[in-house]
Amino acid sequence: MSDTDTRDPTSLRTPIVAVLGHVDHGKTSLLDKIRGSAVIEGEAGAITQHIGATAVPLDIISTIAGDLVDPDDFDLPGLLFIDTPGHHSFTTLRSRGGALADIAILVVDVNDGFQPQTLEALDILKRSETPFIVAANKIDTVPGWNPNEDSPINDTYESQSERVRQRLDESLYEIIGNLSDEGFSADLYWRVQNFQRNVGVVPVSAMTGEGVPDLLTVMMGLSQRYMKEEMEIDVAGPGVGTVLEVKEEKGFGTTIDTVLYDGTIRSDDQLVVGGQNEPIVTEVRALLQPRPLAEIRTESRFEKVDEVSAASGIKVAAPELADAMAGAPVRVVRNRDLEEVVAEVQAELADIAVDTAEEGVVVKADTLGSLEAMADALGDAEVPIVRAEVGDVAPRDVSVASTADDGKQKAILGFNVDVLDDADDRAEIEDVTIFTDEVIYQLIEEYEEYVEGIEKAQQ
Numbered sequence: 348m349s350d351t352d353t354r355d356p357t358s359l360r361t362p363i364v365a366v367l368g369h370v371d372h373g374k375t376s377l378l379d380k381i382r383g384s385a386v387i388e389g390e391a392g393a394i395t396q397h398i399g400a401t402a403v404p405l406d407i408i409s410t411i412a413g414d415l416v417d418p419d420d421f422d423l424p425g426l427l428f429i430d431t432p433g434h435h436s437f438t439t440l441r442s443r444g445g446a447l448a449d450i451a452i453l454v455v456d457v458n459d460g461f462q463p464q465t466l467e468a469l470d471i472l473k474r475s476e477t478p479f480i481v482a483a484n485k486i487d488t489v490p491g492w493n494p495n496e497d498s499p500i501n502d503t504y505e506s507q508s509e510r511v512r513q514r515l516d517e518s519l520y521e522i523i524g525n526l527s528d529e530g531f532s533a534d535l536y537w538r539v540q541n542f543q544r545n546v547g548v549v550p551v552s553a554m555t556g557e558g559v560p561d562l563l564t565v566m567m568g569l570s571q572r573y574m575k576e577e578m579e580i581d582v583a584g585p586g587v588g589t590v591l592e593v594k595e596e597k598g599f600g601t602t603i604d605t606v607l608y609d610g611t612i613r614s615d616d617q618l619v620v621g622g623q624n625e626p627i628v629t630e631v632r633a634l635l636q637p638r639p640l641a642e643i644r645t646e647s648r649f650e651k652v653d654e655v656s657a658a659s660g661i662k663v664a665a666p667e668l669a670d671a672m673a674g675a676p677v678r679v680v681r682n683r684d685l686e687e688v689v690a691e692v693q694a695e696l697a698d699i700a701v702d703t704a705e706e707g708v709v710v711k712a713d714t715l716g717s718l719e720a721m722a723d724a725l726g727d728a729e730v731p732i733v734r735a736e737v738g739d740v741a742p743r744d745v746s747v748a749s750t751a752d753d754g755k756q757k758a759i760l761g762f763n764v765d766v767l768d769d770a771d772d773r774a775e776i777e778d779v780t781i782f783t784d785e786v787i788y789q790l791i792e793e794y795e796e797y798v799e800g801i802e803k804a805q806q
């Protein structure tokens with residue numbers, strides 16, 4: 348926010364929670380369980396529908412958590428979980444140069460321990476200084492585990508046999524050991540009293556729901572205690588948000604799924620959105636929310652709304668969005684100076700800009716955050732980058748890669764993106780090699796093996 352801004356913090360918003368972790372460790376199941384518990388516990392209509400996010404209001408958390416959460420002790424309105432789909436789930440979602448998510452849950456399978464994407468997620472949490480809790484998931488699979496849904500997790504733990512506790516202890520120690528290896532300072536992950544130890548690990552089962560009340564309690568409690576000031580927003584002010592995904596939507600053209608973390612967005616607002624080449628200035632055509640399931644017939648899956656306030660997930664339909672990027676800022680102009688808002692968006696994009704060289708490989712990624720993570724990792728591996736962009740691998744990327752003098756650099760590294768058919772065809776003709784993967788370090792490893800192959804052939 349700039350100095351000239353007439354921001355007037357009047358409300359407390361919902362903390363935004365991201366769920367991260369290695370593939371198959373249970374991120375989707377955990378989100379489903381939280382959503383499912385909320386729906387079961389909630390009165391009809393208590394769960395507000397969002398795009399790309401699920402809001403769980405305080406009273407529902409309190410019902411799920413039983414005696415653990417007394418609504419009178421809280422003034423934050425609940426938790427907003429970002430529903431990042433599948434492999435997109437780890438991403439640095441940005442807000443004003445920081446992390447969009449206020450808090451994160453790092454899901455670790457107790458049987459599988461720390462895996463490549465767990466470490467990548469940790470790296471991202473560390474760089475974005477996002478506080479997090481580890482959800483040690485799948486405790487129901489620990490042999491001999493005896494579920495006791497009535498008691499909070501510590502009691503449940505105590506009631507387990509010595510053998511089971513030992514087994515679980517080993518997993519938890521491994522998790523904790525990995526956290527200390529990573530050089531986390533005490534305040535980077537939240538330390539909570541659990542298992543009579545001072546660590547930020549909550550054992551859960553996304554399948555049976557065991558431990559989920561504890562997890563929600565811990566998240567709510569820590570947010571209330573440590574984050575209240577950061578949650579102050581000017582609820583009526585011009586909206587500020589981040590693009591989650593750019594999507595074509597039948598009848599609406601290109602739309603941006605957006606998480607709004609400050610202010611309000613209205614259906615007649617002018618917007619500035621971060622684009623591939625420059626900030627996009629546009630006007631809202633429609634604000635779209637998912638329609639309740641019962642109302643979906645042949646009509647659109649969405650209903651139009653006049654305005655939404657932070658923190659919310661909303662789909663924005665507007666012209667000129669083709670170049671919008673996941674992870675980029677969204678700003679409502681309203682009664683602010685357009686030039687100033689454009690400058691703000693430009694500054695935020697420049698913050699994330701990747702250093703490129705005259706010669707090097709082409710890098711594509713699904714979001715600005717993952718592009719930045721890729722660029723960092725390639726920098727560590729001393730691989731120069733000629734172009735780095737958000738989006739699928741397109742023919743023009745092949746053209747750029749094909750001009751490299753050095754055969755090793757005739758390569759495109761795509762992280763969490765698709766390769767367009769005509770790009771594949773052109774790559775074959777131009778002798779450009781395209782690598783794609785969903786794990787950064789594997790992607791770089793594949794590229795390094797390819798470079799080794801070329802070097803060997805040259806000897």
Ligand code: GDP
Nearest residue numbers: 370371372373374375376484485488552553554
């Ligand atoms: P994601 O890739 O991290 O989103 O993982 P998913 O939520 O898709 O889960 C991967 C697999 O693990 C699925 O087959 C789930 O049913 C299973 N799973 C997830 N959580 C649990 C759990 O707590 N207990 C058990 N037994 N299985 C789980």
